[in-house]
Amino acid sequence: MNTPELTPDREPEEPANLKFLRRLVTVLTATMIAGVLLIVALIVIRFYDVPPVLPQSLSLPDGAQAVSFTQGPDWYAVVTDDNRILIYDRITGTLKQTVTID
Structure with a gap:
């Protein structure tokens, strides 16, 4: 059986399945990071609203709190x-x- 010799300047070639898996994990990681950033941005945009205008004074009936x-x-x-x-x-x-x- 012939096995290729490993030399310091040459790395063994990866199987096609391993290349596909590495690319898939990279794409999924990038997608998750983009999704988290999008959710944070939407939360900030949604809650970055003008505070509600509250009445300056309010007259309640006697004895009511x-x-x-x-x-x-x-x-x-x-x-x-x-x-x-x-x-x-x-x-x-x-x-x-x-x-x-x-």
């Missing part, structure tokens, strides 16, 4: 500690609706 706050396009709502949701008009700041939570 705010527990949470949420807002929509033309309204905002305050949940109070006495189980009520107070819905205010965003432009005028007037109370539009009161919802009692049972």
Whole structure:
């Protein structure tokens, strides 16, 4: 059986399957890196938004304390500690609706 001699200036040739596997791993690695960078960029773009405009002052009914706050396009709502949701008009700041939570 003849085996080629290894000399320092000549490396053995790789089998075709091994070349294919190495290229496949390289392409998949590059794809994963590009995908992670794309996801990070999309998250940054999505959450790099102008902070919401909050009302400067809010008049709650007597004895009510705010527990949470949420807002929509033309309204905002305050949940109070006495189980009520107070819905205010965003432009005028007037109370539009009161919802009692049972």
